[in-house]
Amino acid sequence: MFRLEARTSTPAWFNLVLPFLAIVVTLILCSGLIAVAGAGVIEAYGVMLSASLGDSYAITETLVRAAPMIFTGLAVAIAFRAKFWNIGAEGQLLAGAVASCAVGAIPMPGYLAMLLMALVGAAAGAIVALVPATLRVKFKVDDVVSSLLLNSVIYYALMALIEGPWKDTFSGYPISPPIEDSANFPVLIEGTRLHIGVIVALIAAPLCWFLIARTTLGFQIRVTGENPEAARYGGINVQRVLLSTALLSGALAGLAGVGEVGGVHFQVMSDISPGYGYSGIVVAMLARLNPLGAVPAALFLAAVMTGAEAMSRATGVPAFLSDVIQGTALLAMLVALLFTAYRIRRVGAPS
Amino acid sequence: MSAVFEQIFQVGFLAAIIRIATPLAFATLGEMFSERAGVLNLGIEGIMLLSAMAGFTAANLSGSLWLGVLAAVLVGALMGALHALFTVALGLSQHVCGIGVTLFSSGLAYFLYRLIFGQQSVPPSIDGFKPVPIPLLSDIPILGPAVFNQFTLVYLAILAIPLAAFVLYRTPWGLSVRMVGENPRAADSAGVSVIATRFQAVILGGALMGLAGAFLTMAQFNAFTFGVVSGRGWVAIALVVFGRWDPWRSAGAALLFAFVDALQLRMQASGLGHIPYEAFLMLPFIFTIAAMAFMSRNAVAPSALLKPFRREER
Numbered sequence: 300m301f302r303l304e305a306r307t308s309t310p311a312w313f314n315l316v317l318p319f320l321a322i323v324v325t326l327i328l329c330s331g332l333i334a335v336a337g338a339g340v341i342e343a344y345g346v347m348l349s350a351s352l353g354d355s356y357a358i359t360e361t362l363v364r365a366a367p368m369i370f371t372g373l374a375v376a377i378a379f380r381a382k383f384w385n386i387g388a389e390g391q392l393l394a395g396a397v398a399s400c401a402v403g404a405i406p407m408p409g410y411l412a413m414l415l416m417a418l419v420g421a422a423a424g425a426i427v428a429l430v431p432a433t434l435r436v437k438f439k440v441d442d443v444v445s446s447l448l449l450n451s452v453i454y455y456a457l458m459a460l461i462e463g464p465w466k467d468t469f470s471g472y473p474i475s476p477p478i479e480d481s482a483n484f485p486v487l488i489e490g491t492r493l494h495i496g497v498i499v500a501l502i503a504a505p506l507c508w509f510l511i512a513r514t515t516l517g518f519q520i521r522v523t524g525e526n527p528e529a530a531r532y533g534g535i536n537v538q539r540v541l542l543s544t545a546l547l548s549g550a551l552a553g554l555a556g557v558g559e560v561g562g563v564h565f566q567v568m569s570d571i572s573p574g575y576g577y578s579g580i581v582v583a584m585l586a587r588l589n590p591l592g593a594v595p596a597a598l599f600l601a602a603v604m605t606g607a608e609a610m611s612r613a614t615g616v617p618a619f620l621s622d623v624i625q626g627t628a629l630l631a632m633l634v635a636l637l638f639t640a641y642r643i644r645r646v647g648a649p650s
Numbered sequence: 651m652s653a654v655f656e657q658i659f660q661v662g663f664l665a666a667i668i669r670i671a672t673p674l675a676f677a678t679l680g681e682m683f684s685e686r687a688g689v690l691n692l693g694i695e696g697i698m699l700l701s702a703m704a705g706f707t708a709a710n711l712s713g714s715l716w717l718g719v720l721a722a723v724l725v726g727a728l729m730g731a732l733h734a735l736f737t738v739a740l741g742l743s744q745h746v747c748g749i750g751v752t753l754f755s756s757g758l759a760y761f762l763y764r765l766i767f768g769q770q771s772v773p774p775s776i777d778g779f780k781p782v783p784i785p786l787l788s789d790i791p792i793l794g795p796a797v798f799n800q801f802t803l804v805y806l807a808i809l810a811i812p813l814a815a816f817v818l819y820r821t822p823w824g825l826s827v828r829m830v831g832e833n834p835r836a837a838d839s840a841g842v843s844v845i846a847t848r849f850q851a852v853i854l855g856g857a858l859m860g861l862a863g864a865f866l867t868m869a870q871f872n873a874f875t876f877g878v879v880s881g882r883g884w885v886a887i888a889l890v891v892f893g894r895w896d897p898w899r900s901a902g903a904a905l906l907f908a909f910v911d912a913l914q915l916r917m918q919a920s921g922l923g924h925i926p927y928e929a930f931l932m933l934p935f936i937f938t939i940a941a942m943a944f945m946s947r948n949a950v951a952p953s954a955l956l957k958p959f960r961r962e963e964r
Contacts, residue, residue: 332761335765336765384745386749434939434942434943438942438943438944438946438947439946439947439949440939440942440943440946441891441942441946443692443745443887444884444887444888444891444942445939445942447881447884447887448881448884448885448888448935448938448939449935449939450881451880451881451884451932451935452932452935452936452939455928455929455931455932455935456928456932458928459926459928459929462926462928463926463928577749577753580746580749580753581753584746616765617760617761617764617765619757619760619761619764620757620761621757622753622756622757622760622761623754623757623758623761624757625753625757626696626750626751626752626753626754626755626756626757626758627754629746629749629750629753629754630736630747630750630751630754633736633742633743633746633747633750634736634740634742636742637740637742
């Protein structure tokens with residue numbers, strides 16, 4: 300007989316093994332879909348791997364794609380730490396993109412423009428995130444639902460801009476005017492798209508880790524999430540912590556949008572984000588809400604996305620496989636997390 | 651200005667409200683059953699999308715619309731079972747599992763649709779459901795053509811509301827659902843299987859979400875697009891709160907939302923051309939958020955919502 304037994308503590312190596320296990324299970328499960336599509340599983344995954352990590356150019360492409368998901372992953376991880384259920388990273392990203400695009404189109408010295416784009420973009424994301432947090436604190440509105448609904452509102456606002464005042468009068472396409480050339484983020488390696496925003500994302504992860512693990516605000520965020528009653532008893536202003544968390548989370552998601560405008564697209568269009576905000580939830584869960592883990596988790600999803608397109612071209616398997624992989628990975632990770640709460644024990648001798 | 655209003659409140663306006671409300675009513679009732687049993691189902695958006703795709707595909711390939719509806723309901727129930735497996739049997743976070751189910755179902759819907767139909771310049775469509783006038787009732791002025799000259803699925807939705815209320819408030823099973831959602835410990839002591847009842851409620855909820863998806867691709871649009879659901883699932887979750895977890899009120903909330911949505915569609919079409927149409931598209935969402943702010947302070951959710959049940963934990 301086996302039974303589940305509650306665990307009191309988990310060994311540290313679980314943090315590495317569980318996401319790895321979840322990813323392996325995910326890839327095995329999704330190989331079924333590749334087979335259904337009539338392609339060779341080994342071949343398809345092989346193409347994905349070589350197209351995303353096979354050579355130095357592929358690696359830079361994967362890094363470029365990972366940057367927005369590092370930011371949204373950090374945004375979600377910090378929010379979820381406080382049990383502020385911010386599912387609105389997508390809308391916050393779009394707000395950051397629109398705001399930074401507006402700033403970037405103003406002629407001014409390049410470095411000033413980039414700095415202002417980051418500041419204004421982060422502020423825009425923070426303001427959007429403040430809405431569900433305020434509604435929760437003041438009106439007890441469920442933050443999941445309001446942040447989700449807000450994503451649609453922001454998306455339509457973006458569409459109104461690019462089909463209205465921002466519309467390209469020359470081509471008639473619904474795309475915003477480009478930002479100034481001087482505001483384009485510098486490229487680090489000639490001939491690639493690896494821009495400075497990727498480095499900022501990679502630095503943001505340890506900074507967020509420091510904030511959560513080593514600062515007073517981080518402590519308050521953790522206590523508020525784990526035990527709001529104890530937090531209140533301990534003199535923490537839970538409502539204020541939730542609002543601060545929302546500002547921080549929204550600012551990070553906003554920066555994801557800034558990077559896409561300043562470093563990748565240089566303008567705003569309707570499909571500027573292929574769901575990076577939602578991917579942030581997958582990243583955060585794979586990282587076990589640890590900011591440091593957001594980097595490898597985002598790199599994995601980025602590799603899957605970059606690889607899926609090449610795989611689709613080579614084998615005809617729809618590139619939407621990457622969406623299925625994301626959803627499956629999230630669910631697999633949740634199941635894997637059971638091992639942190641329980642262990643399987645043999646009970647009694649089999650007779 | 652009066653010409654604008656005349657254009658808005660035509661005879662067809664009422665019919666449009668009913669049509670918009672139908673998928674929302676199915677989805678809202680589905681989410682309500684799930685939540686009354688104590689399980690928030692954020693998978694609703696993805697479940698509706700996958701059901702819409704499955705229904706459309708089955709109808710397109712078989713030529714039978716009702717086979718399509720059946721496929722959509724079965725897929726919805728199956729995805730409900732998946733959500734229940736994670737949240738009820740394994741007791742995992744309902745928030746995150748729901749998002750996981752939505753991401754997974756949406757991804758699967760996109761993947762399978764592209765696999766089956768490829769990338770066609772003209773998206774495939776079907777000959778969808780046609781309105782079926784009900785004799786005598788459809789002759790009532792104004793109300794008749796609007797309410798009683800509709801798709802069969804609309805009538806089904808209208809019947810589903812009292813039926814849901816009856817099941818929830820007047821049957822032993824409905825009592826079990828309410829008990830496991832309010833006080834699972836007491837339900838367990840009374841001999842009600844908390845796990846089984848929650849599974850059943852979430853599966854029933856999924857099946858209703860499947861009907862909502864079926865309506866979108868087989869009656870409303872007669873085609874499947876990636877944006878066919880576009881937030882209707884999230885709206886349904888808000889409507890359950892707005893409807894205070896009651897079938898009648900939830901259906902009323904769906905009708906109210908449909909009114910706002912139909913109104914914005916009319917305003918788009920009418921002479922208010924200088925306002926971008928996206929402003930109108932936003933309107934129902936802003937309305938929903940505002941309504942929640944207005945209602946949530948006094949809303950009392952099922953006590954055991956979001957709380958997994960494990961027998962051994964006391």
